[in-house]
Amino acid sequence: MAQIVLFHSAYGLRPAVHAAAERLREAGHQVLVPDLFEGKVFDTVEEGQEYREEVTSDELLRRAVTAVAPLLAPGLPPLVYAGFSLGGALAQNLALADEKALGLLLLHGTSDIREDAATTIPVQLHVAEPDPFEPEDWLNAWYLNMLKIGADVEVHRYRGAGHLFTDPELPDYDAEAADRTWAVALDFLAELDAELDAGRDTGRDTGRDTGRDTGLDG
Numbered sequence: 274m275a276q277i278v279l280f281h282s283a284y285g286l287r288p289a290v291h292a293a294a295e296r297l298r299e300a301g302h303q304v305l306v307p308d309l310f311e312g313k314v315f316d317t318v319e320e321g322q323e324y325r326e327e328v329t330s331d332e333l334l335r336r337a338v339t340a341v342a343p344l345l346a347p348g349l350p351p352l353v354y355a356g357f358s359l360g361g362a363l364a365q366n367l368a369l370a371d372e373k374a375l376g377l378l379l380l381h382g383t384s385d386i387r388e389d390a391a392t393t394i395p396v397q398l399h400v401a402e403p404d405p406f407e408p409e410d411w412l413n414a415w416y417l418n419m420l421k422i423g424a425d426v427e428v429h430r431y432r433g434a435g436h437l438f439t440d441p442e443l444p445d446y447d448a449e450a451a452d453r454t455w456a457v458a459l460d461f462l463a464e465l466d467a468e469l470d471a472g473r474d475t476g477r478d479t480g481r482d483t484g485r486d487t488g489l490d491g
Contacts, residue, residue: 274301275375275465277353278341278367280360281306282381282437283321285314289440290357300459301466302353307340309333309363325359337363351375353465358382358406358437361398368394369422376465377424378458381437383407386418395425397461399454401438401445402430429457 277297281290286308294304310328315321325333344352353376356364361382368377369390379398396419400407412428419426431438431453435445439454 274303275353275462275469276303276344276350277355278305278307278344278364280309280337280356280363282358282360283315283318283325285310285321287314287440287442289442293439296455300462302462305340305344307337309336334363334366337367341367345371350469353378353462356380356382357439375469376461378461380439380454383412383415386415386422390422393423393425395461395465396427397458398426398428399458400428400430401434401436402432404436406436429454
């Protein structure tokens, strides 16, 4: 089964993140949930963003890299990087820098894509429609850039949901959208598991031409 690194949002390591990790473990995955805020949890996105600015993006990325490093030792299985909002941006940065990454699961967040980036990993994004933190023009450009660098990318939109619609303790929560997200995400991870198992059975590197449908999902 795929080993997953799951990064929290700017709210910190909230109960919803632990619940998500447990959901993934129940599906058979090993899940690492780094605490990039070192125990700090916030009630509003403004407080979380203020802390992020205080710590700096570079320091958060350093903490993320440090947390993942032990899982990148030779002989260990490839990773699926995943994250919520800010955590999605960090997950994307790490996944695109990891030549052995198995996949990338983004919940509510994306990041800039470097011009020299290249990858063939499967990428799945779940995002509200509209989302004030992920504007339409940004998402369209992000999607095209992901295709340009070689990613096998799909985007799922959830009309009327709030930004962090998978967290039941936030005003953004949308139960129907959250249920749909997890159903699709678990299927995505099951496909990655099958790809990983096929690679092990044949003794080859995991192929990336999965035949998965791609596109902006209205």
